[in-house]
Amino acid sequence: MKKLISILLAAVMLLSVALTVASCSGKEIYLGVQSGTTGQYYVDGDEDWGFDGIKGYASKGYSNGGLAVADMKNGAVKYVVIDEQPAKQLAQKVAGIKVIDVALTEEEYAFGVDKNQPELLASINAILAEMKTSGALDAIVAAYATGDGIKPFTSGVKDPAKADKQLVVATNAAFAPFEYKDGDKFAGIDMEIAAYIAEKLGMELVIEDMEFDSVVSSVGKNNVDVAMAGLTVNETRKEFVNFTSSYYNAAQMLVVPADNTDFNACKTAEDVLAVLAEQAK
Numbered sequence: 001m002k003k004l005i006s007i008l009l010a011a012v013m014l015l016s017v018a019l020t021v022a023s024c025s026g027k028e029i030y031l032g033v034q035s036g037t038t039g040q041y042y043v044d045g046d047e048d049w050g051f052d053g054i055k056g057y058a059s060k061g062y063s064n065g066g067l068a069v070a071d072m073k074n075g076a077v078k079y080v081v082i083d084e085q086p087a088k089q090l091a092q093k094v095a096g097i098k099v100i101d102v103a104l105t106e107e108e109y110a111f112g113v114d115k116n117q118p119e120l121l122a123s124i125n126a127i128l129a130e131m132k133t134s135g136a137l138d139a140i141v142a143a144y145a146t147g148d149g150i151k152p153f154t155s156g157v158k159d160p161a162k163a164d165k166q167l168v169v170a171t172n173a174a175f176a177p178f179e180y181k182d183g184d185k186f187a188g189i190d191m192e193i194a195a196y197i198a199e200k201l202g203m204e205l206v207i208e209d210m211e212f213d214s215v216v217s218s219v220g221k222n223n224v225d226v227a228m229a230g231l232t233v234n235e236t237r238k239e240f241v242n243f244t245s246s247y248y249n250a251a252q253m254l255v256v257p258a259d260n261t262d263f264n265a266c267k268t269a270e271d272v273l274a275v276l277a278e279q280a281k
Contacts, residue, residue: 029057035212036061059081064175068080073097080255080256081104086230100255106249106251109250110233110246111190111228112240112242121244132247140196144177151187154184156204166205169227170214170218171208173207189248191207216237
C-alpha cells in the first residue's frame with residue numbers, strides 16, 4: 001500500500017511540474033476570437049494566411065464576439081482579437097471594455113460567389129462598382145456607423161422551384177455591424193448590400209444563417225449562390241469561391257478591459273505585439 005501511495009504521489013508531482021511548464025510556456029494564456037475568422041488564424045498562426053501567430057498565446061474560439069468579451073470580463077481569456085468594426089460596436093454596447101485603436105492586420109472584405117456562376121460574379125461586380133460611384137455603398141456603411149437609416153428586413157423562403165428567381169446568400173448573423181438579427185429580421189452592412197444587389201438583379205433575397213465555419217463551403221451547394229459574412233479575401237477560401245471586387249478595408253484589433261493601460265503608448269502592431277510578448281514571459 002505504501003508503495004502504491006508513493007507511486008501516486010510521484011505521479012501527482014510530475015503532473016504538477018508538467019502543468020507549471022505548460023503555464024510558463026504561455027500556452028495557457030488565451031485570447032478570445034470568433035471561431036473560423038481571421039482573428040483565430042492571426043492568433044494561432046497559419047502559413048496559408050501568412051500569419052506567424054502570437055508567441056505565448058493560444059486562441060479560444062466563440063460563436064460570436066460578445067461571448068468572447070464576456071469571458072474576458074470573467075477572466076477566462078486575457079483579451080479578445082476581432083475585426084475592427086465588430087470590436088468598436090462591442091465597445092459601444094458593453095460596459096467595461098475598450099478597443100486598442102491599432103490595426104494588427106490589413107485585410108480586404110469581399111463576397112464569395114459560386115464558381116459555377118461567372119455571370120453572377122460579373123453582375124455583382126458591376127453593381128458594386130455602381131454603388132461605389134453613386135455613393136450608395138458609403139451611405140450603407142455610414143448608416144451602421146451612426147445607427148441612422150438602418151432597415152432590417154425579412155428573408156424570403158428558399159424554394160428550389162424558384163432557383164433562377166432567388167438570390168440565396170449564406171451568412172453568419174452574429175457579426176454586427178456586418179450581419180446580425182433584429183428579432184426575426186436581418187440587418188447589417190452586408191445584408192443591406194445583399195438586398196440592394198437582389199433588387200438590382202430583380203431577384204428575391206433569401207438569407208441562410210449558419211455557423212461561420214460553414215459559410216464559404218456552403219456556396220454552390222443546396223442552391224446557395226453567395227457568401228456574405230465579412231469575409232477576408234484569402235487563397236484558401238478561393239478554393240471554394242470566386243471573390244468579388246473588394247468593398248471594405250478591414251483590420252484585426254485588440255479588445256481589453258477598460259481600465260487596462262498596458263497598450264496606451266502603442267502606435268503600431270509591432271508595439272502591441274511587444275507588450276503581449278512581455279506579458280507572456
